[in-house]
Structure formats: structure tokens, C-alpha cells
Amino acid sequence: xxxxxILTGLAGVLFAAAPIIFAVIGETVTERAGVIxxxxxxxxxxxxxxxxxASSRTESLLAGFLTGAAIGALVALVVAFSSITLKQSQVAVxxxxxxxxxxxxxxxxNNYMGISGPRIPAWDFPALSQIPVLGQLFxxxxxxxxxxxxxxxxxxxxxFRTRPGLMLQGIxxxxxSAFVRGANVNLMRYVYxxxxxxxxxxxxxxxxxxxxxxxxGTISGLDGFGWIALSITIxxxxxxxxxxxxxxxxxxxxxxxxVLQPSLPNxxxxxxxxxxxxxxxxxxxxxxxGDAEWVERTLAALPESARRFxxxxxxxxxxxxxxxLGVPFERD
Amino acid sequence: xxKNAASNRFGFQxxxxxxxxxxxxxxxxxxxxxxxQVFTDMFTGSLGSVKKISDVLVGWVPLLLVTSGLLITFxxxxxxxxxxxxxxxxxxxxxxxxxxxQDSGMNPALIITLSILAGMFAGALWAALAGAxxxxxxxxxxxxGLGLNFVATALTIYLIFGxxxxxxxxxxxxxxxxxxxxxxxxxxxxxxxxxALVIAIAGIVFVYFLLQGTYFGLRLKAVGRNFRAAYLLGxxxxxxxxxxxxxxxxxAGAAGALQVTAVYYRLIxxxxxxxxxxxxxxxxxxxxxxIWAVPVALFFxxxxxxxxxxxxxxxxxxxxxGVLQGxxxxxxLLAEGARQRFTPKA
Numbered sequence: 001x002x003x004x005x006i007l008t009g010l011a012g013v014l015f016a017a018a019p020i021i022f023a024v025i026g027e028t029v030t031e032r033a034g035v036i037x038x039x040x041x042x043x044x045x046x047x048x049x050x051x052x053x054a055s056s057r058t059e060s061l062l063a064g065f066l067t068g069a070a071i072g073a074l075v076a077l078v079v080a081f082s083s084i085t086l087k088q089s090q091v092a093v094x095x096x097x098x099x100x101x102x103x104x105x106x107x108x109x110n111n112y113m114g115i116s117g118p119r120i121p122a123w124d125f126p127a128l129s130q131i132p133v134l135g136q137l138f139x140x141x142x143x144x145x146x147x148x149x150x151x152x153x154x155x156x157x158x159x160f161r162t163r164p165g166l167m168l169q170g171i172x173x174x175x176x177s178a179f180v181r182g183a184n185v186n187l188m189r190y191v192y193x194x195x196x197x198x199x200x201x202x203x204x205x206x207x208x209x210x211x212x213x214x215x216x217g218t219i220s221g222l223d224g225f226g227w228i229a230l231s232i233t234i235x236x237x238x239x240x241x242x243x244x245x246x247x248x249x250x251x252x253x254x255x256x257x258x259v260l261q262p263s264l265p266n267x268x269x270x271x272x273x274x275x276x277x278x279x280x281x282x283x284x285x286x287x288x289x290g291d292a293e294w295v296e297r298t299l300a301a302l303p304e305s306a307r308r309f310x311x312x313x314x315x316x317x318x319x320x321x322x323x324x325l326g327v328p329f330e331r332d
Numbered sequence: 333x334x335k336n337a338a339s340n341r342f343g344f345q346x347x348x349x350x351x352x353x354x355x356x357x358x359x360x361x362x363x364x365x366x367x368x369q370v371f372t373d374m375f376t377g378s379l380g381s382v383k384k385i386s387d388v389l390v391g392w393v394p395l396l397l398v399t400s401g402l403l404i405t406f407x408x409x410x411x412x413x414x415x416x417x418x419x420x421x422x423x424x425x426x427x428x429x430x431x432x433x434q435d436s437g438m439n440p441a442l443i444i445t446l447s448i449l450a451g452m453f454a455g456a457l458w459a460a461l462a463g464a465x466x467x468x469x470x471x472x473x474x475x476x477g478l479g480l481n482f483v484a485t486a487l488t489i490y491l492i493f494g495x496x497x498x499x500x501x502x503x504x505x506x507x508x509x510x511x512x513x514x515x516x517x518x519x520x521x522x523x524x525x526x527x528a529l530v531i532a533i534a535g536i537v538f539v540y541f542l543l544q545g546t547y548f549g550l551r552l553k554a555v556g557r558n559f560r561a562a563y564l565l566g567x568x569x570x571x572x573x574x575x576x577x578x579x580x581x582x583x584a585g586a587a588g589a590l591q592v593t594a595v596y597y598r599l600i601x602x603x604x605x606x607x608x609x610x611x612x613x614x615x616x617x618x619x620x621x622x623i624w625a626v627p628v629a630l631f632f633x634x635x636x637x638x639x640x641x642x643x644x645x646x647x648x649x650x651x652x653x654g655v656l657q658g659x660x661x662x663x664x665l666l667a668e669g670a671r672q673r674f675t676p677k678a
Contacts, residue, residue, distance in 0.1 A: 038474075078662075082665065082666055082669055085669075085673070086666060086669025086670060086672075086673055087669060087672070087673070088665050088666070088668065088669040089665075091411055091474070092616055092665060093662070093665055093666075095411075095413075095612065095616075096613065096616065096658055096661045096662045096665065097658075097662065099609055099613065099654065099658050100654070100655060100657075100658025100659060100661075100662060101658075102654070103651040103652075103653075103654030103655045103658060104359070104651075104655050104658075106649050106651040106654075107359070107363075107648070107649045107651045107652050107654075107655055108359070108362075108363065109649075110363075110647075110648065110649040111363075217649075224482065227478045227482075230475065230478070231475050231478065231479060234472075234475060267490075267494075271486050271489065271490045274482050274483065274485070274486035277479045277482040277483050277486070278479070278483055280479050281465065281471070281476060281479040281480070281483075284465075284469075284471045284475055284476065284479070285465065285469045285471055288469055288470035288471050288472075289468075289469050289470055290470075291470045292468055292469060292470045294468060
């Protein structure tokens with residue numbers, strides 16, 4: 001294949017991954033604070049539908065994105081209220097919301113099916129788009145793609161390079177210590193869950209106003225994105241950079257599936273489309289297996305040199321969740 | 333005091349029901365429909381005739397089987413979200429057995445029995461995969477299960493378009509339907525099979541007694557309530573978890589097997605029809621009490637059937653049933669939380 005075609009393909013991967021990037025970054029921020037927002041699949045569908053509907057009614061793209069973010073924030077508020085204030089299971093409430101918001105999107109979106117609406121225009125980044133190769137890869141997109149790049153670095157810098165970010169890590173890891181240091185743990189969890197939800201809510205309109213413009217109900221091709229993004233968040237080890245790497249890797253594998261299709265005529269295209277899932281399970285396995293008891297026991301029985309090698313390998317791959325993830329905080 | 337607490341709980345649940353119906357009505361008003369008219373049509377659309385009631389029961393069978401299975405994994409403290417895939421694998425196992433035995437000249441009743449058993453086995457095997465990922469790989473059952481659901485769907489589509497495709501070209505309508513003798517017999521003039529009803533009822537009765545009346549059920553609940561304490565008490569915790577996965581997978585597999593042998597008579601791409609996720613909702617709504625699975629699964633199945641006519645009668649999408657079901661579960665969870673928080677402890 002030609003270099004030019006490969007570059008176009010890779011640029012397409014970066015472009016098409018933007019919704020997943022927003023979802024993964026939003027979830028990472030939420031989970032860093034100790035809250036799981038399992039509603040993601042429904043939130044994304046509802047914000048995609050709502051964002052498209054709002055911007056086709058008002059003819060304003062901005063209205064579409066604000067609607068998407070507002071929907072994401074609102075759903076996250078329900079998750080926060082039920083888990084932080086009412087101390088109900090985050091998984092249960094999140095799962096119910098995932099299904100309900102999905103059905104709500106299909107129900108309310110009925111009148112917007114298949115109609116043509118606005119779409120974000122492409123916008124070559126001034127100057128930077130002229131750089132050979134890199135310009136073609138990173139700077140021939142639309143504004144949401146650039147924002148998705150920015151979100152990755154902003155989230156990373158916030159979590160690992162600022163004081164409030166340190167506090168954010170604290171309320172997810174050791175809420176009691178953060179509380180002693182003067183943090184209002186539950187208020188902060190509310191704030192980060194809602195901000196994370198708003199970022200997740202950008203994923204929907206990024207899809208329905210850019211990547212694949214329009215709303216087509218159950219055949220929009222968006223159902224499942226949220227579940228994928230949840231797995232990628234874990235794969236990413238709650239680090240925005242590693243999470244973004246996971247999202248791009250996933251997009252790359254799906255693209256390779258499409259590209260390889262002609263040379264593998266016996267395999268239906270639907271199968272290649274899901275090829276990343278077994279790989280995802282495999283990577284989750286690699287990320288987690290170092291913690292399993294039998295692995296520790298087996299390692300202990302190995303000779304010193306081999307043990308040191310495997311321990312190091314597992315430690316490099318390993319991603320532990322924030323210690324207080326999913327655990328309500330009660331000061332006593 | 334006890335009576336007071338019970339009526340208190342009932343009050344909060346009634347409030348949840350009113351809120352769920354109220355919000356759904358507001359949504360209906362927002363799209364310009366009359367809530368009263370829509371709810372009435374959903375009622376007559378699901379319970380208006382013997383034929384419609386029997387259609388509700390056709391949906392009740394897989395939902396009840398899946399819910400029964402999930403009660404076992406929930407008892408062990410597990411979120412078996414992979415149940416969708418376990419239904420799908422059940423259907424695949426059944427189709428595979430039917431295909432390989434259909435020309436063997438064996439007694440059709442025996443073939444059907446064997447293929448349902450094969451479906452249960454395949455469902456259990458798929459659940460065992462999620463269980464092994466959890467117990468030996470440290471992969472949370474929610475994420476392992478979700479991934480396996482996608483793989484199961486891909487496997488179905490691969491089989492329909494690949495090795496099991498219809499003569500000519502494969503299509504989304506599924507594999508070639510099986511011949512009449514390989515269908516489970518139906519009630520005269522209805523789509524409902526008495527055998528499917530018997531299997532579903534047997535499933536929930538089995539689970540009820542397993543959880544309420546056996547030592548195994550008691551220890552399983554101990555594992556679910558407090559894993560560490562159960563381990564220290566000498567309960568073989570991972571074996572119990574694994575076994576609950578196997579049982580749930582077998583029941584979900586039975587649901588998939590019946591979709592093939594009593595409803596579609598072939599393998600179709602969306603063979604699980606979302607019954608796995610719906611079963612999770614039912615289990616949450618009934619607060620994991622087996623006895624309530626029977627009426628609540630029936631109610632949910634009725635909502636599904638009642639919404640089928642909405643596109644024709646009101647130009648509304650039939651996903652309204654999902655919205656109403658979701659709102660109900662959501663508000664029941666919220667009401668339970670509010671009750672625990674805002675009622676003073678005696």
C-alpha cells in the first residue's frame with residue numbers, strides 16, 4: 001500500500017477515535033475521584049441524539065455540544081446523588097441508567113431519524129497542517145478532533161501536575177486522609193463526577209455531528225461505544241495518556257480489520273470488526289493477572305532470576321484502580 | 333414496629349412507582365402523545381386477548397430463566413453481565429446439535445432434548461470463561477462478561493454468514509429453519525409451547541429451593557455477603573463462585589435453546605433479544621428475592637409485548653417499554669436509598 005494511503009488511513013483513525021477519547025477521559029476523571037459511572041453507553045447515545053436534535057433545530061453546532069455536555073452532566077448527577085448521598089450501588093444505578101438512556105435516545109430520536117442536519121466543517125490547523133507527515137496525520141481534522149487531543153493532555157496535566165489534581169488522586173485513593181487534609185471528599189466527588197459526565201457527554205455530539213453525522217436510531221453504529229470505552233479506561237490504568245493509547249490502538253485494530261478484509265475473503269466483515277474485543281479481554285487479563293493469588297504462588301516457586309523477570313513484567317503491565325473506587329465515603 | 337417498617341417500605345415503593353409513571357407520562361406529553369391513551373393501548377396490546385397473553389408468556393419464558401440464573405450469581409455477589417452472551421451460546425449450542433442430528437434418523441423428541449441440553453452446556457461453558465477470567469485472571473466479571481458478549485454476537489454472525497449460511501447467500505434473517513418435527517410442540521393456534529413453560533417454571537422453582545432451602549444456597553450467600561469471612565470460615569470460595577457461574581450459564585443457555593427450538597426454529601443474529609440485560613433489571617427490581625421473579629418478569633414481558641403496536645397506533649418507537657422499565661428500576665433503587673437515609677433507625 002502507498003504511504004499516502006496509509007497516512008490518510010491513520011489520520012482517519014485519529015479522527016474516528018475522538019468520541020471514544022472524550023468518553024475515556026471523562027470516565028478516567030470520574031473514576032480517579034472514586035466513582036464509577038457505568039451509565040456511559042446510554043449517556044453517549046442520548047447525548048448523540050440530543051446534540052443532533054438540538055443543533056438541527058437551532059442550526060447551531062455550539063447548541064448541540066452544550067446539549068450533549070448538559071445531558072452527560074445530568075446523568076452523572078443522578079449517579080453521584082444515588083451513590084454519594086443515597087449510598088446505593090454505583091454499579092446497579094449506572095447499569096440501569098445505561099439501559100434507560102439508551103432506550104430514551106431511541107424513543108425521543110424517532111422524529112430525527114435519517115433527517116439531514118448540520119455537520120462540523122473540516123478546519124486545517126493554520127501553519128501546523130503544512131508540516132509534512134505530522135501535519136497530515138494530526139492537523140487536517142475538525143475542531144472536535146483537536147479538542148480531543150487537548151483533552152488528553154489537559155486531563156493528564158491536571159491529575160499529575162497540579163495541586164488540585166493531587167487532591168483528586170487523594171479522594172480516590174485514601175479519602176480519609178484527604179478529608180483530614182481539609183478536602184470536602186463528597187463535594188469533590190460530586191464535582192468531578194459531573195465534570196467527567198459533561199466530558200463523556202461530548203462524545204455523543206462528536207459522533208452525531210462529526211464522525212458520522214446524523215441520527216439513525218438503532219443503526220447509528222454507536223451502540224456499544226460506551227462499553228468499549230469502559231474497558232479502555234481500565235486498560236488505560238486510570239492514566240489519560242495510557243487510556244488514549246488504548247483508544248487509538250482499538251481504532252487502529254478496527255481499521256486494520258477493514259483494510260485486511262479484501263485479502264481475507266472467507267471472514268465476514270462483522271467478525272473483523274469485533275476482532276479487538278478478544279484482544280481487549282486478553283489485555284485486561286495481562287493487566288490484572290499479576291494480582292491473582294495463584295500467580296503469586298507460582299512465581300514464588302520459580303528460581304530467583306525467572307521470578308524477578310516475571311514480577312517486573314507484571315508490574316509494568318499492571319494497572320491498579322484507585323483504592324477507594326466504588327466505596328462510599330463516610331466520616332465517622 | 334415491624335409492621336411500621338413494612339408499611340414504610342411499601343410507601344416508598346409506591347412513591348417510586350408513581351414517579352416512574354409520572355416521568356414517563358411527561359416524556360410522552362413532550363412528544364405530543366396522550367399518556368392515558370398510550371398506557372391503555374399497551375394494556376390491551378398485551379392482555380387484550382388469549383393470543384396476546386400467550387405472546388406475553390412467550391417472552392416471559394426466557395426472561396424468567398435468565399432472571400433465575402442471575403439470582404444465583406447475585407447471591408454469590410457477582411454481576412454476571414455476560415449473561416447475554418451465555419444466552420447466545422446456548423442458542424448456538426442448540427443449533428449446532430440440531431444441525432448435526434437432523435438427518436440422523438433419531439427420534440425427534442430425543443434430538444430436541446439433546447440439543448436443549450447441549451445449549452445449557454454451551455451457556456455454562458461461556459459463563460465458565462467469564463468465571464475463570466474472574467477467579468484466575470483477576471478480570472472483573474463485568475468487563476470480562478461485556479467483552480465476551482461482543483465475541484458471542486460476532487460468533488453468531490460468523491456462523492450465519494459463514495459455515496451455517498443458507499443455500500445461496502447468507503442473510504441477516506438467519507440460518508435455514510429446521511423442519512417441523514424438530515420444533516417443540518405449541519398450544520393449538522398459539523405461538524406458545526407448553527414445554528417451554530414447564531422448563532421455565534422448573535428453573536425458578538429449582539433456584540428458589542436452592543437459595544432458600546439448601547446448605548449450598550446458604551454458603552453461597554455467605555460468599556456473596558462477605559467473601560473474606562466466608563473464606564476464613566473454610567468455604568471453598570472460588571469453587572462456589574465458579575459453580576454459580578456454571579448454573580447461571582446453564583439457565584441462560586436453556587433460554588437461548590428455547591428461543592431456537594420453540595420460537596425462531598433457527599439461529600438469528602439477535603437471538604438473545606436483550607433478555608439478559610432485562611433479566612438483570614428484573615433481578616434488581618425484585619431486590620434479588622426469587623419469589624417475586626415470577627410476577628415481575630411477567631409484567632416486564634407484558635410491557636414489551638404491549639409496546640409492539642406503538643409505532644402503528646401512535647407513531648412512537650417501541651423502546652418506550654424499555655424507558656418505563658428503566659424508570660421503574662431506577663426509582664425503586666433511589667426510593668430504597670432515600671428510605672434508608674431519611675427514616676430514623678429504631
